[in-house]
Structures are given as structure tokens and as C-alpha cells.
Amino acid sequence: MKKLITIQAFMMAGILLISSCKKALDEKVYDFVSPNNFYKTEADAIAAGNGVYNMLLSFGFYKQNLWTVDMDADHSSGPTWFMGSMGAGNPQDYWGTPNIWNDHYVMIARANSVLQNVEPMNISEAVKNRTLGEAYFFRAFSYFDLVRLYGGVPIKLITVSAGGDLFTPRSTVMETYQQIISDLKQAQALLYPSGDQRTGEPGRITKETAAAYLAKVYLTIASGSLASGNITVNTGKPTEWGAYTFAKTVVAGLEGVNSQLYFDSARIKCEEVLNTGKFELYPDFMDVWKIPNRNKGENMLMANARAGGLSTDDLWGYFCAARPDGSNQGWVWATKGVYKNYEKADHRALYGISHQWTVFGTSFYFPEEDTEYQSDGSKTYIWNKDYDRAYITKYADVSVKAFQDNDMPFPILRSSDVFLMHAEAVNELNTTPPTAAFTSLNKVRTRSRATEAPASLNKEQFRSFVLEERGRELLFENNRRFDLVRWGIYLQVMNKMSVDQFDIVKARNPRNLLLPIPLTEINSNKGLEGKNNPGW
Incomplete structure (x- = not known):
């Protein structure tokens, strides 16, 4: 320590x-x-x-x-x-x-x-x-x-x-x-x-x-x-x-x-x-x-980061479902489409997404179709489309739970990223994805209790599967935009989305490729x- x-x-x-x-x-x-x-x-x-x-x-x-x-x-x-x-x-x-x-x-x-x-x-x-x-x-x-x-x-x-x-x-x-x-x-x-x-x-x-x-x-x-x-x-x-x-x-x-x-x-x-x-x-x-x-x-x-000083961050405050005092909710969440991208038993969704929280004195649950989250035995939760938000829980374990005074470190590089990079590289070097590519990919999947990737995937399907797996594994770790841009599909994906369920404009033009x-x-x-x- x-x-x-x-x-x-x-x-x-x-x-x-x-x-x-x-x-x-x-x-x-x-x-x-x-x-x-x-x-x-x-x-x-x-x-x-x-x-x-x-x-x-x-x-x-x-x-x-x-x-x-x-x-x-x-x-x-x-x-x-x-x-x-x-x-x-x-x-x-x-x-x-x-x-x-x-x-x-x-x-x-x-x-x-x-x-x-x-x-x-x-x-x-x-x-x-x-x-x-x-x-x-x-x-x-x-x-x-x-x-x-x-x-x-x-x-x-x-x-x-x-x-x-x-x-x-x-x-x-x-x-x-x-x-x-x-x-x-x-x-x-x-x-x-x-x-x-x-x-x-x-x-x-x-x-x-x-x-x-x-x-x-x-x-x-x-x-x-x-x-x-x-x-x-x-x-x-x-x-x-x-x-x-x-x-x-x-x-x-x-x-x-x-x-x-x-x-x-x-x-x-x-x-x-x-x-x-x-x-x-x-x-x-x-x-x-x-x-x-x-x-x-x-x-x-x-x-x-370090709570109680200049070297703080506020990942907890930005990304949490609701602050303990009920005064506000976090400012960043994933779209419902992202949640649909996970298998139901995947721990990145089962435990990595907030399914129940209380804000402004009212208890809400996410998402609407997963009715098992409506009650935790002690209270009943309601669903509200305005709070149909996939908040992540990965940044919740902090020493101080106070707005703009947290010590959650930002994860710049994890070895799960290295496993997925290896899977991607090995796939691209072969006409069909070899065993080594599946091994690295499934390391990440099975750790999260997701099923292994289908063994029947061809090279193009495997490429797509890895990209989506990166989205699931590295959600809100500053990788998604870089991944879409490096594969040359950022504009196509964003314009296909056009607008999300919260009316945030996602349509982009070529100038958005660079800052x-x-x-x-x-x-x-x-x-x-x-x-x-x-x-x-």
C-alpha cells in the first residue's frame, strides 16, 4: 500500500x-x-x-x-x-x-x-x-x-x-x-x-x-x-x-x-x-x-488520481447512475443499443451496468424489457423512459464519493485490450481466423461469462466480432472513436445512427475525422x- x-x-x-x-x-x-x-x-x-x-x-x-x-x-x-x-x-x-x-x-x-x-x-x-x-x-x-x-x-x-x-x-x-x-x-x-x-x-x-x-x-x-x-x-x-x-x-x-x-x-x-x-x-x-x-x-x-487534493478526477461523478445524496445523476451513459450488444449473462452487463438506482427520491430500473430488475426484495422499482440509461458501474469503487473529488484512476491500458489486439492482428494475417485468434478473443469473453465466439466465423465476421467485443469490453475507456476512425468507418457508423434515443445528434461530416x-x-x-x- x-x-x-x-x-x-x-x-x-x-x-x-x-x-x-x-x-x-x-x-x-x-x-x-x-x-x-x-x-x-x-x-x-x-x-x-x-x-x-x-x-x-x-x-x-x-x-x-x-x-x-x-x-x-x-x-x-x-x-x-x-x-x-x-x-x-x-x-x-x-x-x-x-x-x-x-x-x-x-x-x-x-x-x-x-x-x-x-x-x-x-x-x-x-x-x-x-x-x-x-x-x-x-x-x-x-x-x-x-x-x-x-x-x-x-x-x-x-x-x-x-x-x-x-x-x-x-x-x-x-x-x-x-x-x-x-x-x-x-x-x-x-x-x-x-x-x-x-x-x-x-x-x-x-x-x-x-x-x-x-x-x-x-x-x-x-x-x-x-x-x-x-x-x-x-x-x-x-x-x-x-x-x-x-x-x-x-x-x-x-x-x-x-x-x-x-x-x-x-x-x-x-x-x-x-x-x-x-x-x-x-x-x-x-x-x-x-x-x-x-x-x-x-x-x-x-x-x-488522489482524492482530497489537486490530483483528483471525477469519473465516479460523471458516470455513476446517481450520487448518494440523490442530488443528481451522472452525465454520461451508454445507449440502449450498447446494452443490447451484450449477452444477458455477461458480467459486463449483469454487474457492469446499473440496473437499479434511486434519484430524486424515486427508484428506477433499467432496462424496460428486463423485468427481473423491478424489485430487489426490499423495494419496487419503476421504469421511466427518461431514465432508460445504461450507466456503467466500473468507476464506482472510490475512496471518497463526493462530486469532483474522486480517486478512480483512468484505465489507459489493460491486458484485455492486448488480448483483443492480438486476436485482431492474427486474424488479419490469415485467410481464415486461426485457433490463436479465437483463443485470445475467448479469453476476454469467458472471463465475463459470455459464450465463446462462434467457431464458424470467417475472416470478415471475426474482424467485426472483435470490433464489437472491443466496444463491450472497453466501454468508456477512450477507445471506441479511435477504433471506428482507424477502420475507416467512423462517418458511416455515425451517420447511420444519425440521432440517439436521447436526441443527441450523431450525424457527422468529413471535418469530424480530425479535431x-x-x-x-x-x-x-x-x-x-x-x-x-x-x-x-
Whole structure:
């Protein structure tokens, strides 16, 4: 427990490097320490590395804004006042959107400072390697978010204080990906394996985490560049929900890329992780979210929060069915169509969705057709279409149940994702899905008490099954929009849905494939030549 507190404490300490929340939002910070009076001791190196981690709980990452990207998908809904911007395809109407770009570049600047200044330090090899490996990882991590959200972006590898160019032009999509791959390879080479004491406190980046992220990058390139193929998705308007088949398109910037090469690279990296045997799934899906299991086993990377201070999040407040005082409900829920996508005995639906809750003094149940949830023996629940919401329960186990003061860490990477990535990659490398693909897929399914995938699935059916399984397993973990975009079906799926049961607009146009670059960046970076992403 002492070590777990330590990893949360260093994120808290990193926040203190930012003088105030307002300044963090208003100022563009290119460097956060001065090499002239810092980087003297091993403790300095560790503190600088901790400052890079800290950005995970900035507004542009997982404190708020980055996970709201998942609202721009077919599985997400909420009240109009909350979903009317990002959730309705209007990111410019949301005040926090520029923070995504800005805070990612702050993390990059901090990582660059570490890389420049820690390398020449006379400190222990273990601390030096770990700190440099973490910096390489987070620089790649930031650029991976940026390229998926904005396309090719300016690549900055040197801090401004060390002579880095303020006016950097955009690199191409593939140039950006090549830098990401290079950094992750460097990270994997420097970092230590999970369980090695040189890795440090629970929650720090390990060699296997870097390998898993390489797999995710390779798979994103592979699926995005695949020239043809069909994918079937359960979607559509509430009255027309069902299975629809869409022809995939190539993601802009990935034309002509050898997709098979990248699928195979993804397979290799997944197997490097899974063959260690260190990341087996917890026995039950709900075990993943228990406080004692944070930063352990299946939870390969989390954005750790800490109640009662600056490093809090509010996943519990946003996603819970009803707060204990009955004053309000959460602001994000899944559509009823998502719930229909689960088998009834699947623990991700049976226990991972709130079927009964009390709000405003009245007890409601979800969903209407599952009448067994109408009573729990002590009280009777009514159904109300206004509360026909599939709230998730995965973010409910927190130390403090108070609005905007929670400690639920955001799950950035779980090994169930790695199993599903492996299943996808192996399937795409063969004419029919081999046993290895079914084995990885069914690991995730049977853990949740769902039936195994039908053995009769062909390659295209298996591809579709894995995509939908990712939607079931990783619901509200900031994957759905990225999955739809990388397969080239985001526009088709969203426009087929058009509007959800709560009247949230889901129809999109091509400009929604990328986020708008903040106008402050367009105006200040001459290298962008005054140009924004298409349509913005």
C-alpha cells in the first residue's frame, strides 16, 4: 500500500510545478525547469520524470478532456447540455478542446527536457535508464494521441530553451508515426520488466507497457491502411437498431502502406507481452475496478488520481447512475443499443451496468424489457423512459464519493485490450481466423461469462466480432472513436445512427475525422502557414 500511495503522491507533487490551474490553462509552457539550477542530483532527475507523469491528470489528458473524445462515438450519450458540443460533433463549442493540443505539447516539452538533461547526469544506471525510458514513452504517447486526433503534427524533439524551433511545420502522418515508433522502441530498450525492482513504484511504465503500446500503434497503422474490406456493426437509430455492414476506407495519410507488415508487427509485440504470463485477466470483470487491484496485473497503465487534493478526477461523478445524496445523476451513459450488444449473462452487463438506482427520491430500473430488475426484495422499482440509461458501474469503487473529488484512476491500458489486439492482428494475417485468434478473443469473453465466439466465423465476421467485443469490453475507456476512425468507418457508423434515443445528434461530416487545431496555435506558429484541418 505504501508504494501505491507513492505513485499517486508523485503525480500530486508534479501538479505543484504548475503555479495555478488558471495559468496552466492560459499559458503555453515550452519548458518547466531550468537546467542551470536543476538536474544536479538523482532526486532532481526523478522529480523531472514525475512531472512528465503528472500531465496525465491535466485537463488536456484524463482529468477531463481526453476521455470526452469518447463522447464523439456511437456508444455514448448524455444530457444535451453536456453532449451538445464534443458529443454532438461540435468540438469548437467546448471550452476545453484546445487543452488537448496544448497539454500534449506540454508533456512533450517536459519529456524533451528530461531526455536532454538526464542523459549526461552522473546518477545510477537504473534510475537513468528508467527516467529516460519513461520520457521516450510519454513523448511517443503524446504524439500518438495527437496524430490520431489531428493528423500529421509539428514534431518537436528539442525544448525551446535548448534552441528548439518555435515555428515548426507539420510532419506527415507517417512521419509522425515513425517518430512514435522510434521513441517506443527506445523506451522498451531502456525500461525494466514488470516485477523488476528497478521499475520503481506500482504504476510506473514497464518494458511490457511500451511493447503493448507499440502493438497499438502498429495495429492503428495496419487497420487504417488496409485497402479494402467490410465490417459489420450493431448501430442505427433507436427504432432501426441492428447489424449493418460498411465498406472500410483508408485513413488519410496511410495510403499505400503495407498493412500486413504492420499487422505482423502488432502480433509480435502482443505476444511479447502475453507470453510473459504476467498480465492474466482478473477472474471476474468487476475485479478489475477494485481499489486493491489498481496498477496491478491486468491494469498495465492508469492515470492515478488522489482524492482530497489537486490530483483528483471525477469519473465516479460523471458516470455513476446517481450520487448518494440523490442530488443528481451522472452525465454520461451508454445507449440502449450498447446494452443490447451484450449477452444477458455477461458480467459486463449483469454487474457492469446499473440496473437499479434511486434519484430524486424515486427508484428506477433499467432496462424496460428486463423485468427481473423491478424489485430487489426490499423495494419496487419503476421504469421511466427518461431514465432508460445504461450507466456503467466500473468507476464506482472510490475512496471518497463526493462530486469532483474522486480517486478512480483512468484505465489507459489493460491486458484485455492486448488480448483483443492480438486476436485482431492474427486474424488479419490469415485467410481464415486461426485457433490463436479465437483463443485470445475467448479469453476476454469467458472471463465475463459470455459464450465463446462462434467457431464458424470467417475472416470478415471475426474482424467485426472483435470490433464489437472491443466496444463491450472497453466501454468508456477512450477507445471506441479511435477504433471506428482507424477502420475507416467512423462517418458511416455515425451517420447511420444519425440521432440517439436521447436526441443527441450523431450525424457527422468529413471535418469530424480530425479535431480543429487551436486558433492560438494557428496564429502563433508560422510553420502552420495559417492553415487548420479541413473544414475547420
